[in-house]
Amino acid sequence: MSEILRVEGLSMRFTGGAGLFGRRNRATVHAVDDVDLVVRRGETLGLVGESGCGKTTLGRCILRAHKPSAGRMIYDSAAGPVDLAALSRAELRPLRTEIRTVFQDPNSSLNPRMTVRQIVAEPLVVNRLASGSELTDRVAETLRRCGLRPELMRRYPHAFSGGERQRIGIARALVTEPQLVVADEAVSALDVSVRSQILNLLEDLQDELGLTYVFISHDLSVIQHLCDRVAVMYLGRIVEEAETEDLFEQPRHPYTEALLRSVPRPDPRLRRRDDVLPAGEVPSPSEDFTGCRFQPRCPYAQPICAAEEPESIPRCHFTDELSLAGVYTDLRQTS
Structure with a gap:
């Protein structure tokens, strides 16, 4: 199986600013420290660990929401291999359609003032990928793939349940036909009865579209169900990496x-x-x-x-x- 992403020596450090009463606090936080990681095309790689271990920061580095302090992230883009860590904001723009994210909380990640059509269509509009009837057709097809009725696209997020809102968030991530999707606690805010539906949807979409997932979670039962491999993080470093069955059988x-x-x-x-x-x-x-x-x-x-x-x-x-x-x-x- 070919690699879609190779992370080498990745570090992300944050330096404190002004503290209490304006005092300077220059402590450096090593959120991610010298991480090596490989993501294979078509697989689901799980990142697990306690809160504060650095898994979310690592995901944000992959998305380039954070610019890493050191290291490389070699991504196999449609145009060829590129180092995500070294790219400027302008150079990253074409890749924003290939690397997408599903957020944790659908209640806060969806703009309540926008209709479902506007929310899902926004990545297409911003990246100038479609307009007019073609845009509406792509939104409708993506909603249908995610288990939502296209005729409801004129409604606002408050008219939907939590599980349906997360489906809207997934549709927004997939409407640009990405290769790599980073999902950060994508089912943790949902009722237990809805989680399995969303997990099954993610699996079906992966099979249909050939997606690669980096799935961040603290819930090991979810990781066991969804992931092919698991990387365990502790205090900014990966301490173990294995196939899911092997890791659960014999850590x-x-x-x-x-x-x-x-x-x-x-x-x-x-x-x-x-x-x-x-x-x-x-x-x-x-x-x-x-x-x-x-x-x-x-x-x-x-x-x-x-x-x-x-x-x-x-x-x-x-x-x-x-x-x-x-x-x-x-x-x-x-x-």
């Missing part, structure tokens, strides 16, 4: 094991092993670290973990020695 980093322990078990006889859950909160990304970043919370930490950070993924000195529990381990033990 190779203690942090991944801890995340999997949070997945609800269908069997009430199964009890969580609290000794593998990490204590405390994610440290501030403005701190300077030596050694493994997960070491202060890791139940398997040894002296070397505080002194040296593992260079390769999985980022654990003892990945070949530990026998970590996957999400299915307890199920096998009780069967």
Whole structure:
């Protein structure tokens, strides 16, 4: 499978400005720190981790909502490979139709003063891709693909349910016929009963249109259902990357094991092993670290973990020695 995006040594740092009472706060936050990542054409790559781990910032860098502080993002565009990180705003403009996003909250991402037709048609108008009857036809066809009746396009967002609004957001992302879609918590704001419908829609659209997804979520059950591969982020770095089935079956980093322990078990006889859950909160990304970043919370930490950070993924000195529990381990033990 060919690559559509290769991320190399990507970093995103934010430097604080004025603080309380006008005092200067020059602390540097390492939101994304030296990330390497490959996205294959036609797949769904999941990005997971606790809040504050940097997954949303990484997604915004891919979209070039943020200009990275360092690194490269080699994207295989229709015109050939380009480094997204090095492009100016003017040079990025033609690529805005190829790389699109689906936002988390359909209630806040849709302009209440615009009709559905205006919302979905806006990318076509801004990029001068269609006008007149052709524009209306493309909007109608995209709405139909997303499970919405085209005759309702004259209505405003408030006339639709939350799931229907998210379908409108998906239609807006797909109306330009993109290659790569970054979805940041695209179903987390929806009712549980609606989530499966939207996930199934995303899968159907991927098969029909040949889309590639980068799917950002903290919900591992969603990641397990939708994604082909998963990259686990912790404190700005990717600590593990694997095929979805392999990662859920046999994690190779203690942090991944801890995340999997949070997945609800269908069997009430199964009890969580609290000794593998990490204590405390994610440290501030403005701190300077030596050694493994997960070491202060890791139940398997040894002296070397505080002194040296593992260079390769999985980022654990003892990945070949530990026998970590996957999400299915307890199920096998009780069967």
